[in-house]
Every structure is written in structure tokens, then in C-alpha cells.
Ligand SMILES: C=C(O[C@H]1C=CC=C(C(=O)O)[C@@H]1O)C(=O)O
């Protein structure tokens with residue numbers, strides 16, 4: 001990676017083009033600080049570029065990232081994180097980076113996600129999504145509390161004209177930073193179809209038998225709710241509603257040729273900021289009460305419920321065991337606390353570690369995905385059970401989604417409480433941890449609650 005300190009975008013591009021010797025191409029990025037902007041407006045204005053957009057917001061940290069277009073794609077029909085990691089490193093090795101800031105999300109940045117299980121056959125539902133993808137946007141906006149930055153990234157080669165490229169970028173920037181008209185549609189759900197509810201409960205029964213016979217300890221099973229909407233949902237409006245209704249979640253969107261995977265997940269998989277590593281154990285669920293007394297009662301019961309504590313503990317033990325070799329120290333509290341969302345509450349245990357020098361966020365994702373909050377325990381047994389018995393193509397649901405940058409920062413969440421928007425239709429996904437004491441009816445109710453965050457913002 002070549003770090004440069006050129007004054008302007010054009011001089012950076014000029015330097016880059018001049019540095020190219022043969023037929024190779026090089027990634028060039030230029031970061032500048034800008035006045036605070038509304039990230040959702042920027043996302044909406046991105047429609048003018050007629051390319052794929054991506055959105056990430058860690059509402060709790062007041063950190064938002066918007067990616068528009070694609071300067072480079074690392075897409076794979078496998079989810080081999082080592083290969084992706086190598087490609088990312090190779091790309092950065094040759095990149096020319098002009099970035100005077102330390103803020104996470106500046107410099108070369110990628111946003112992406114992957115399929116929950118690359119071995120599960122893909123159905124037409126997810127046909128627009130590859131098994132894994134890291135997209136290096138042409139325009140990346142980062143809003144970190146009150147500070148805003150924009151990074152342009154382009155691939156250049158020897159014959160490119162730096163001033164032409166600079167002109168193109170600055171013209172586009174003007175459009176992106178000018179006020180966009182968001183037409184707020186009042187969409188409604190016209191029809192909904194729960195996909196095979198009866199069979200799903202049978203599969204839960206089958207999983208509990210499998211567990212009782214000692215073949216596994218926990219298996220997470222998910223199901224789908226298919227919606228017809230009165231009109232096509234405006235992604236910006238859906239994001240705005242999610243940010244308002246789920247302020248303690250990660251709000252994300254990833255567009256792919258007209259389809260959009262979108263959600264508000266409370267579950268962090270991993271955050272790396274320099275050598276600091278954070279992860280989250282989130283499993284075990286109860287509804288919110290209608291008033292404070294009832295809410296506290298449900299919370300108290302959840303904290304003392306054997307079945308939910310068991311669901312939770314598998315996640316804690318697995319995360320602890322998985323990151324041990326990657327960290328020089330790990331801190332995990334002994335007992336979970338409650339994590340409250342608008343429609344439900346969870347058992348929550350935070351994980352803090354110091355990542356050893358030789359490891360990056362890729363190594364952590366590789367170790368952690370899928371945790372027993374989405375797969376089960378033991379992992380291989382649970383994932384094969386899901387592959388063979390679940391009535392759903394999970395696609396990117398339940399898998400890591402997030403971003404990383406050229407300064408070893410990044411964050412990935414587990415893509416739950418999510419849905420796939422397809423024109424005026426949508427599929428929502430929700431799952432639950434099945435253990436030996438699981439009751440199919442209760443698990444069914446639990447998944448119904450987990451549809452609510454997405455269902456509500458779609459007018460259902
Ligand atoms: C699989 C989902 O939730 C997981 C995360 C938190 C609590 C869970 C539970 O209590 O079953 C699930 O493991 C989902 O929301 O689709």
C-alpha cells in the first residue's frame with residue numbers, strides 16, 4: 001500500500017497513473033473531510049448513479065457508512081474467507097491511498113456480506129446475491145458522530161486521464177451532496193403468507209428429538225414470511241423507520257441489481273478497532289411487557305429461565321473457545337444481562353478481547369460464523385441438520401454483514417431481523433434456538449415476534 005499526501009484528487013490520480021508501468025491497474029482512494037451531511041439523504045441521492053448502494057449504521061455509536069457504486073468487487077461463488085482475505089490484501093498492497101485521517105471507515109473501505117451456508121443450494125429467491133461479496137464503493141460516506149468524510153475510490157490504469165476522472169467524480173459528488181427529494185410512500189402490506197408453518201413446527205419437533213437422542217445440543221431453525229406490498233418500498237424510507245424504531249440495533253441495507261437485503265439487527269458478530277476486539281453473545285428471548293411491571297416480570301423470568309439460559313450459554317462457551325487462540329486476553333462477564341429492543345428482550349453477554357498482532361477481522365469471522373445463536377452446537381452437526389431439514393434458503397440471512405477498512409478497522413453484525421425486498425414483494429426471515437426443552441408452538445410464537453421489526457416498517 002502506498003500512502004500519499006497529495007493536495008488534490010486530481011494530483012493524486014496523476015501520481016497514480018504515472019506510477020503504473022505495465023498493463024496493471026491500481027486502486028486509488030482519496031479521502032476528504034466534509035461538512036456534516038444527512039447520510040440518508042446521501043443514500044437517496046445515490047439513486048442518480050443507478051448503481052448498487054449499501055448502508056450501515058451502528059446507531060448506538062452514532063456511526064454511519066454509505067457506499068455507492070463499485071470501484072472493485074471481490075465476489076466469490078464460495079465463502080472461503082481465506083481467499084477473500086488474500087484478495088483484499090493483494091488489492092491493498094497495490095493501492096494508492098490518500099487519507100489524512102484516522103477515523104474508522106476512511107481510506108479504502110469495503111462493505112459486504114455472505115451466504116449463511118455456502119453448501120446449501122441456492123434458490124431463485126437469492127439469485128442476485130453471490131455466495132460472498134466485498135464491494136469497494138466508488139463513493140463512501142462516513143458519518144462518525146459530528147464528523148463526516150467522503151472517500152472516492154477508482155481503479156486506474158496507465159492510459160487513464162486523471163483530469164477527466166477527477167471531473168467525473170466531482171460532478172457526481174455535487175449531485176450526491178445536493179438535496180434529494182425523498183418521496184415518502186405510505187406502503188402497506190397487501191397480503192402475507194407464512195411459509196409452511198405446520199411443517200416448520202414438525203421440523204422443530206424433529207430437531208428436539210435429534211437433540212434428545214444426544215446427536216446435538218442446539219439447532220437454530222428459521223422460517224420465512226412472504227409479503228405483497230401495495231407498492232415498491234422506498235429503501236431510504238425503510239432505513240429511516242428502522243433507525244427510529246430500533247435505536248439499539250445495527251441498521252443495514254445491501255442492494256443487488258434491484259433487490260435489497262435490509263434489516264435492523266441487535267447482534268454484533270465482531271468489531272475490531274486497531275487491536276480491540278468486541279463481540280456479543282445474544283440468545284434467549286422474551287417479549288416486552290405491556291407496562292413496566294409486566295416488562296420487569298418478563299425480564300426477570302428470562303434471566304432465570306433454564307431453557308433460555310441454556311440457549312445463551314452455548315453461545316458464550318463457543319465464542320469464548322473460538323477467539324481464545326486469536327486473543328492475548330479476553331474478558332467475559334459470568335452472567336448475562338437483559339438487552340431490550342422495542343418488541344422483545346434478549347439475554348446478552350458482551351465479549352472484549354485484545355487481538356494478537358497477526359490476526360485480522362477475517363480470522364475472527366472465520367472462527368465465529370455461525371455462532372450457536374444462528375447455527376447450533378456442535379456447529380457441524382447443527383449446520384448439516386439445518387441444510388437437510390430447514391424449509392428455507394437463508395441466503396444472506398443469519399450471516400455476517402458489515403464493513404472493513406485499510407487501517408484494520410471493521411465491524412460485522414449477524415444479519416437477523418431482516419428481509420429481502422424485491423419490488424413490491426418481500427421475504428422476511430426469523431429463527432430461534434431449539435434445545436431439548438423447546439416447544440414447537442412457543443418457538444413459533446418467538447419467531448413471530450422476531451418478524452415484527454421488519455413487518456412494522458413495511459406497514460404490516
Ligand atoms: C435467529 C434469530 O435470533 C437469534 C438471536 C437472538 C436470540 C435468539 C433466540 O432466542 O432464539 C436467536 O438465537 C433471529 O432473530 O432470526
Ligand SMILES: [Mg+2]
Pocket residue numbers: 283284285311432433446
Ligand atoms: Mg430463543
